[in-house]
Amino acid sequence: MGQLLQFVVTGLATGATYALVGLGIALVFQVTGVINFAQGHFVMLGALTFAILEENGTAPVPAALMALAGTTVIGLLVERLVIAPARGAHVDRLIILTIGAAIVIEGAALVAFGTQPRIAAPFTEGVVRFGGVRLERQYLWVSVATILAVAAVWVFLTRTTLGKAMRGVAMDREAARLMGISPRRMSLLVFTLAAALGAIGGVALAPIQHPDPGIGIALGLKGFTAAVIGGLDSPAGAVAGGLLLGVAEAIAAGYLPSGYKDAVAYGVLVLLLLVRPTGVLKTVRAVRV
Amino acid sequence: MKPRARWWSAREPSRITRLLGLAVFAAVLFSVPAVFTRIEPYTMSDGVQMAILAIAALGLVPLTGYANQISLGQAAFYGTGAYTSAILTAHSGWNPWLALLIGAVVAGGGAYVLGLFIFRVSGHYLALATIALGLVLAIVARQLTITGGSEGLPGIPYLTVFGTELTGDVAYYYFAAAVLLVATMVVGLVVRSSLGRSLTAVGDSAFAAAASGIDIARYKRVAFVLAAVLAALAGSLYAHWVTYVDVHTLDLLLSIQMLIVVAVGGMRSVWGPAVGAFVVVSLVRFSKEWLPALSEKAGGQVEIVAYGVALILVLLFLPRGVVGEIADLFTRLGASSPPLPASASPAASAGGGDAASAGSAARPAPVGKERS
Numbered sequence: 001m002g003q004l005l006q007f008v009v010t011g012l013a014t015g016a017t018y019a020l021v022g023l024g025i026a027l028v029f030q031v032t033g034v035i036n037f038a039q040g041h042f043v044m045l046g047a048l049t050f051a052i053l054e055e056n057g058t059a060p061v062p063a064a065l066m067a068l069a070g071t072t073v074i075g076l077l078v079e080r081l082v083i084a085p086a087r088g089a090h091v092d093r094l095i096i097l098t099i100g101a102a103i104v105i106e107g108a109a110l111v112a113f114g115t116q117p118r119i120a121a122p123f124t125e126g127v128v129r130f131g132g133v134r135l136e137r138q139y140l141w142v143s144v145a146t147i148l149a150v151a152a153v154w155v156f157l158t159r160t161t162l163g164k165a166m167r168g169v170a171m172d173r174e175a176a177r178l179m180g181i182s183p184r185r186m187s188l189l190v191f192t193l194a195a196a197l198g199a200i201g202g203v204a205l206a207p208i209q210h211p212d213p214g215i216g217i218a219l220g221l222k223g224f225t226a227a228v229i230g231g232l233d234s235p236a237g238a239v240a241g242g243l244l245l246g247v248a249e250a251i252a253a254g255y256l257p258s259g260y261k262d263a264v265a266y267g268v269l270v271l272l273l274l275v276r277p278t279g280v281l282k283t284v285r286a287v288r289v
Numbered sequence: 290m291k292p293r294a295r296w297w298s299a300r301e302p303s304r305i306t307r308l309l310g311l312a313v314f315a316a317v318l319f320s321v322p323a324v325f326t327r328i329e330p331y332t333m334s335d336g337v338q339m340a341i342l343a344i345a346a347l348g349l350v351p352l353t354g355y356a357n358q359i360s361l362g363q364a365a366f367y368g369t370g371a372y373t374s375a376i377l378t379a380h381s382g383w384n385p386w387l388a389l390l391i392g393a394v395v396a397g398g399g400a401y402v403l404g405l406f407i408f409r410v411s412g413h414y415l416a417l418a419t420i421a422l423g424l425v426l427a428i429v430a431r432q433l434t435i436t437g438g439s440e441g442l443p444g445i446p447y448l449t450v451f452g453t454e455l456t457g458d459v460a461y462y463y464f465a466a467a468v469l470l471v472a473t474m475v476v477g478l479v480v481r482s483s484l485g486r487s488l489t490a491v492g493d494s495a496f497a498a499a500a501s502g503i504d505i506a507r508y509k510r511v512a513f514v515l516a517a518v519l520a521a522l523a524g525s526l527y528a529h530w531v532t533y534v535d536v537h538t539l540d541l542l543l544s545i546q547m548l549i550v551v552a553v554g555g556m557r558s559v560w561g562p563a564v565g566a567f568v569v570v571s572l573v574r575f576s577k578e579w580l581p582a583l584s585e586k587a588g589g590q591v592e593i594v595a596y597g598v599a600l601i602l603v604l605l606f607l608p609r610g611v612v613g614e615i616a617d618l619f620t621r622l623g624a625s626s627p628p629l630p631a632s633a634s635p636a637a638s639a640g641g642g643d644a645a646s647a648g649s650a651a652r653p654a655p656v657g658k659e660r661s
Contacts, residue, residue, distance in 0.1 A: 035413050085605050092357050093604055095413060096552060099361075099545060100600035107594030217541060221424065224417050263428040266421040273418040274406035 002132040007250040013139035015246020016146035017043070020201035021223025022230065022238035023150065024194035030170040030233045031183075031190040034094045038078060038102040040220020042195045046071045046202025047211035048109060051118035054206075060123065068199045074105065075195020079188045087184065102216065109213035120206040138207045145204040149197055150239055156193075157235070166190060170233075218262065225269040311474065314560060318466040322459050330578045333458035335570050337530055340465035343566035345523035346550040347469075347476050347559070348516025353548070354556030355480060356512050357492035362419025363547040365426050366396040366517040368539035370524030375442040375534040376435060385448055389525040396521030397514045404510035415513075420541060427539040441535025448529045461530050468526065469563065472519060477559045479515065488512055520547075542593065549600045555610025564611050572599060 021039055028036040046067050053063035078101045086097055122138040129135075157163040168176040169186045177183060202211070209215060223238075226245050230237020245265060252264040318340075325331040345367050352358050373392030377383040407418050430436040437443075448455045448464070455461045479485055490498040491505045499505050528534045537543070546569060554565025576592040607614045 035416065082601055082605075086608075089604075089608065090357065092353075092359055092413070093608065095359060095416065096548065097601060097604050099548070100597045100604065102597070103542075103545065103593045104597030104601065107592075107597055111594065221417075221420060225421075228414075228417065257432070259432045260428060263425050266424045266428070269421040270418055270425065273414045273421075274403070 003254065004251070005131070006133050007254045008247055009133045009135055010139070011247035011250030012243055013135060013143055013246070014250060015226075015243040016143045017201050017205050017219070017242070018222045018226045018245050019239040019242025020146050020149060020197055021219055022226030022242045023153065023235055024197040025220075025223050025227040026230065026233060026235050026238035027153070027197075028190050028194050029227070030235070031166055032083075032094070032187050033091050034083070034098060035224070036191070036194065037095070037098040037220060038105060038216075039194060039198055039223055040218065041102045041105040041216035042071055042075060042198025043202040043205065043219045043223075044211060044213060044216035045074060045105065045109065046199030047120075047206040047209060047215070048113060048118060048202070048213065050203045051120035051206045051211055052113060054120045055118060060121070064203045067203050068196060071199035071202070072192055072196045075198070076188065076192045078105075078195070079191035083187065083191065084184065102220070106213050106216055113213060115212060115214070117210040117212040118206075119210050122207040136208070138204075142201075142204040142208070145200050146239075149200050153193070153197070153235065162189070221269065222265050225265050225272070228269065228272055307477070310560070311470075311477075314473065314563070315470055318470060318563075321466070322462055326459070330574055331571075333462055335574055336462045337458055337465055339563075339566040339570045340462060340469045341523045341527050341530070342547065342550055342570065343562040344465070344469050344472050344526065345520045346547040346554075346562040346565065347472055348512075348519035349547060349551040350476055350556060350559055350561060351480055351485065351488055352509075352512040352516045353551060354558075354561070355485060355488035355492050356509050358509055358513070359413065359416040359548070360419045360513065360516060361416050361541065361544045361548065362423050363516065363520045364539050364541065364543035365419065365423035366400065366520035367524035367527070367543065367547075368423075368426060368430070368536075369396040369399065370521030371528040371534045371538040372430065372436055372442070372524075373521070374525040374528040375445050378446055378529075379442055379444040380435070385446060385529060389522065392525045393518045393521045396524075397518040400514045400517030401510065404506075404513045408506040408509045408513075420544070423539055423541055423544060427536050427541075430536050430539060437535070439536065441533060443533045445528050445532040445534065447532065455529075465526055465530075468522070472522070473559050473563070476515075476519075480559065484508065484511065546596065549596055551610070552600060553603050553610055555612035555614075555616075557609065558612040558616070561610050561612045568599070568611070569596070572596065 021043055024039045024042070025036055028034060028039070049070050050063050050067035053066055054060060058066070078098075082097050082101045083094060086093060122136070123141045124137045126137050127134050128137060128140065155163075157167055165176070165181045166186050166189065168179065168181055169183050173183055176186075205211070222245060223242070226242035227238040229241030229244055230239070232238075245268065248268060249261065249264050253261040256264070321336050321339075322333060325333055325336045345363060349360065349363065352360055370389070370392035373395055374385065374388045377388035377391060378385050403418065403422070407415055431439045448461075450464055453460070455464055480488070487498065487503050487508045490501065490503055491508055495505055524538060527538065550562055550565035550569050552565070553568050554561030554563065572595045573592045576595045603610065609617060
């Protein structure tokens with residue numbers, strides 16, 4: 001029982017990152033209809049730049065801010081240089097374009113930083129214990145970062161004019177346009193926001209994951225799984241999906257041979273898509289063609 | 290995939306145009322060794338790679354080009370073919386041709402079952418499901434002993450065709466090129482058949498297709514199975530060429546590479562994959578040649594930058610791929626000059642004779658001859 005509780009707690013903490021990645025994917029999908037294959041790469045960039053800046057003696061807080069700013073600019077550039085020029089194209093083409101952007105980011109990171117994993121110091125050293133469960137402090141930081149980021153997104157979407165405009169585009173593009181909201185500006189905004197979310201997740205994750213340029217794909221896919229659990233177009237569902245996935249993975253990793261840990265998330269993704277692609281956490285809507 | 294107003298008239302090249310195109314294609318394939326063995330930095334192994342890559346990507350023409358379904362799981366089926374051939378021949382000593390057939394059946398069956406579920410709802414779930422499938426297979430292949438774990442499986446025999454063992458790259462190239470030619474003809478037949486028309490309808494507007502009584506899920510599934518079978522065939526060919534198989538045959542990057550091959554070459558043309566494979570293999574070759582320092586630092590993977598940039602540039606500026614744009618150019622030239630008879634049109638001999646092309650905009654296609 002104590003062991004199971006340990007898995008659940010660790011799982012929730014790991015799931016917090018998946019939740020952030022999933023949130024970014026769900027937001028972009030909702031506003032633009034595009035599945036952004038570069039979302040995991042935003043996390044990778046945030047983590048990698050943070051770790052490298054720290055290795056080179058930058059203090060943690062400026063390093064985190066620089067990583068956040070840098071990744072956000074990359075997100076903005078991806079939208080401006082890759083997505084926006086193809087406007088009017090079929091969504092499938094946009095999706096393939098995000099794959100192109102993802103591998104350019106990964107390749108550029110490989111060329112610039114090499115293949116070796118980077119090591120960042122935890123924000124605060126040590127382990128917390130409660131009720132027989134032990135958790136590295138860094139996991140608490142990951143959870144705090146996720147909670148703050150999710151809360152900020154929620155406030156943005158529900159309490160600000162810009163956020164409401166964004167939800168308007170997500171609900172009905174044409175109607176939003178008639179109200180004077182530019183879907184193009186919203187597309188730019190949502191990609192930038194997604195990159196920032198990715199960077200926050202990356203910075204918090206860096207001390208745990210020892211980032212290298214190759215971690216983007218795996219993170220992105222776990223984010224997709226999270227978002228698909230939530231039905232792909234629900235930000236709240238994506239967050240819940242991420243937490244669920246983290247717990248499922250931690251429990252499976254506890255009882256399965258270690259080599260299969262990653263297979264759990266992908267297996268869950270395949271099964272979900274086959275059996276219930278409209279999401280587990282919501283009621284089925286009209287059948288789409 | 291912007292709708293083309295004239296698609297119905299520019300659609301069907303005549304039979305002669307098609308045969309001419311095929312003859313040119315065969316001639317080009319035949320002359321590749323003469324060029325590649327003389328011109329630096331190409332080697333004959335690049336030629337074999339191109340042929341295998343083109344076969345593997347060919348199935349994406351009906352699936353992605355016509356039905357608008359993105360698959361990132363081609364490598365899963367390619368790896369299935371490669372591993373099936375490897376296990377059955379090197380491990381159990383079966384006949385390679387039988388093993389190749391079984392690999393194709395296993396991959397096609399897997400795709401069919403996956404397709405039963407995945408096409409019930411549309412959206413972009415296929416891309417996600419196929420990526421995840423490939424990754425699961427790669428993890429499993431790395432763990433099991435029958436697949437040789439992360440070491441892979443060595444000792445796969447060479448293929449023997451008409452009593453000749455195909456050991457050299459040139460001999461193997463001719464064999465792979467012959468397979469590519471046949472596969473291109475088969476896919477050409479498929480996209481011109483009523484199946485191909487239905488797929489076009491599904492890709493252009495799923496709603497309209499469904500309303501016209503087309504079982505869209507079934508057609509997508511058929512295209513998906515065809516893509517899987519061709520990928521498995523290419524995987525088996527690869528296994529018998531390098532005589533060694535490991536988890537790299539299941540790599541996601543390979544699936545992305547195949548998508549790039551069709552995007553660059555032209556998704557709606559059966560010649561697209563061959564052209565795309567030439568461009569992609571050339572990119573790899575030249576980036577290794579010119580950027581060795583960068584490549585070393587990046588763990589030999591610097592070409593993925595080139596892939597990504599090529600993919601983005603092509604999709605932004607040549608959205609119909611090299612073959613599609615060339616065909617388009619000829620169409621426009623043809624439209625501004627007096628109409629030419631089909632067999633005399635320049636596009637006919639320029640290899641543009643695919644479904645969406647070929648100097649025929651000014652010339653309404655004779656409906657009665659469409660299915661010649």
